Amino acid sequence: MLTNPDCLLARVLLGKYCQNDKLLRVEALNTSSHGWRGILAGRDLLVEHLGKVIGNGSSTTIWGELWISTDHAMLPSSPVKEDESDLYVSDLILIGTGKWNLARIKKILPALAEEIMTLRPSLTGANDSYIWYPVASGSYSAKSGYAAASAAALQVVTQPAALASVNWKKYVWNVGYSPKLKLLTWKILHEALPMGVNLERRGVVHNSTCIHCGATETTEHLFLHCPFAVQVWNLIPLKIPFNSIHCASFYSVLEASTSWVCLPPTGYSENIFYWVVWSLWTTRNHFLFESRHISQLEVAIKALGGAKEWSAAQLDSDASNNNTKVPTLPLLPSMPEETTTCNTDAAWNPISREAGLGWILSNQDTSTLQRSQFQTHVQSAIAAEALAIRAALSHTIHLGVTKIWLRSDSLGLAKAIASITKPKNLHGGVKWACRFYRKSHTL
Known part of the structure; x- marks a missing residue:
C-alpha cells in the first residue's frame, strides 16, 4: 500500500479506511475489521524505522518525515516559521537541475546543511521512495521486521x-x-x-x-x-x-x-x-x-x-582443497556493434568528503573522449563510484549514445547495480540514472 498504492488490494483498503487521512497516520475505527487492525499493528512497527529517499522531493515534507539521512532516522529540530511549515523537500531543490538550493537550505535548516548536501536528488525527476533503516539494502522483509520487533521487546539481561x-x-x-x-x-x-x-x-x-x-x-x-x-x-x-x-x-x-x-x-x-x-x-x-x-x-x-x-x-x-582445480575465468562476451565502452573511476577523500570523478568513452573506431568532475559532500567511496557512473550516463545521454558497455573497477558497486535491492546510500544516485537509461537505451 505504500510502494504500490495502485494495486487492487491497496485501492480497496485505502478507499475504505483512509478516506480522511494518510495510511501512516490513520487510526483504527470501532468498525474496523480484525484484518485491518492487524495491518495497522504492522504499520506502527514500520513507522518507527521508515525513512524516505529523495527523488524529486515533491511527496516528502520537510518537517514531518525522516529524509535527512539514509543511514539512521533524523528529524529536523530547528524552529519552524509559519510560512515554512508546509514546505516540501522539492522546495529546497533548484527546479530542473536536480541540485540543492544551498542558500535556502542554510536559511531554513542551517544546522543540517552539511548532512543534506550528501544526499543526491534524482536528475531525471524520479519519485521519492521509502527505505527501511534496520537493513543495509533499505528494503523491508518479514525477517527484518520480526528482528526489529524482537529487539524492541527484548529486556536487557545483564551477564554475571x-x-x-x-x-x-x-x-x-x-x-x-x-x-x-x-x-x-x-x-x-x-x-x-x-x-x-x-x-x-x-x-x-x-x-x-x-x-x-x-x-x-x-x-x-x-x-x-x-x-x-x-x-x-x-x-x-x-x-x-x-x-x-x-x-x-x-x-x-x-x-x-x-x-x-x-x-x-x-x-x-x-x-x-x-x-x-x-x-x-x-x-x-x-x-x-x-x-x-x-x-x-x-x-x-x-x-x-x-x-x-x-x-x-x-x-x-x-590437502584435498589444495588439489582442487582452479576454475578458469569465463571469457568476456564480444562487444556488440556500434557499442560505446564507458570506463569509470573515482577517488574519494574521507576527511573532506570530496571526490574526483572520471570516465572515458571509446568506440570501435578507436576514438576516445575523456571527462572528469569534482564533487563535494560525498558519503563514501562506493557513493563516489556511483556518482561517476551517474555522471558518465548523463554525458552519454547528452551525446545521444544508444548502446553502452559500462565498466567499473568497483566490484561492490557492480553487484549493487545488478542486484534487486540496492544499498540505501545509492538510492538517489546511480539507481535512477540506470533506470532512466534503460528505458530508451541498451545498457
Whole structure:
C-alpha cells in the first residue's frame, strides 16, 4: 500500500479506511475489521524505522518525515516559521537541475546543511521512495521486521561478572577444534551442564554427589579437583606438568591451556585441554546412565586418540582443497556493434568528503573522449563510484549514445547495480540514472 498504492488490494483498503487521512497516520475505527487492525499493528512497527529517499522531493515534507539521512532516522529540530511549515523537500531543490538550493537550505535548516548536501536528488525527476533503516539494502522483509520487533521487546539481561570477562571468540568459538567441544565449553562456562549442583539448584535431584568420589559435583570438582580427574590429567604427557587440584576455576585453566604442548610419542602437539574435558564428561555419563566404568588410562587414551583423529582429518581436508582445480575465468562476451565502452573511476577523500570523478568513452573506431568532475559532500567511496557512473550516463545521454558497455573497477558497486535491492546510500544516485537509461537505451 505504500510502494504500490495502485494495486487492487491497496485501492480497496485505502478507499475504505483512509478516506480522511494518510495510511501512516490513520487510526483504527470501532468498525474496523480484525484484518485491518492487524495491518495497522504492522504499520506502527514500520513507522518507527521508515525513512524516505529523495527523488524529486515533491511527496516528502520537510518537517514531518525522516529524509535527512539514509543511514539512521533524523528529524529536523530547528524552529519552524509559519510560512515554512508546509514546505516540501522539492522546495529546497533548484527546479530542473536536480541540485540543492544551498542558500535556502542554510536559511531554513542551517544546522543540517552539511548532512543534506550528501544526499543526491534524482536528475531525471524520479519519485521519492521509502527505505527501511534496520537493513543495509533499505528494503523491508518479514525477517527484518520480526528482528526489529524482537529487539524492541527484548529486556536487557545483564551477564554475571564472571561471564562478562570471558573472551568468547578466543577461547570458545574461534578455536580450531570440533564444534561439539566448543558447545560443551560454552555450556560449562554458563553452568548449563546437567551436573549435580546445577540439577539440585533447579530442584531436579536431591543428590548432587560425584559418581567417582562422593563429593559435591561442581564444574571445578568434576573436571579438575576430583581424584579421578587428577589422575587423568597426570597421565597426559605435557611439556610443563599440570596439577589440576590447585586450580581455582575452570576458566583460568582454559586461558592457561593455550600454551600447553603435548610431548611425543603421542602424535599430537597442540592444546589437549578441550579433548580431556570432553572425555571426562562422556566418561561420567557412561558410568551414570550405562554403569560402564572406564579407567583413568582409558580416558587419557580416548582424549589423545580423538585429538589425533580430528587433527588428521583437518590435514586431509586441507590437502584435498589444495588439489582442487582452479576454475578458469569465463571469457568476456564480444562487444556488440556500434557499442560505446564507458570506463569509470573515482577517488574519494574521507576527511573532506570530496571526490574526483572520471570516465572515458571509446568506440570501435578507436576514438576516445575523456571527462572528469569534482564533487563535494560525498558519503563514501562506493557513493563516489556511483556518482561517476551517474555522471558518465548523463554525458552519454547528452551525446545521444544508444548502446553502452559500462565498466567499473568497483566490484561492490557492480553487484549493487545488478542486484534487486540496492544499498540505501545509492538510492538517489546511480539507481535512477540506470533506470532512466534503460528505458530508451541498451545498457
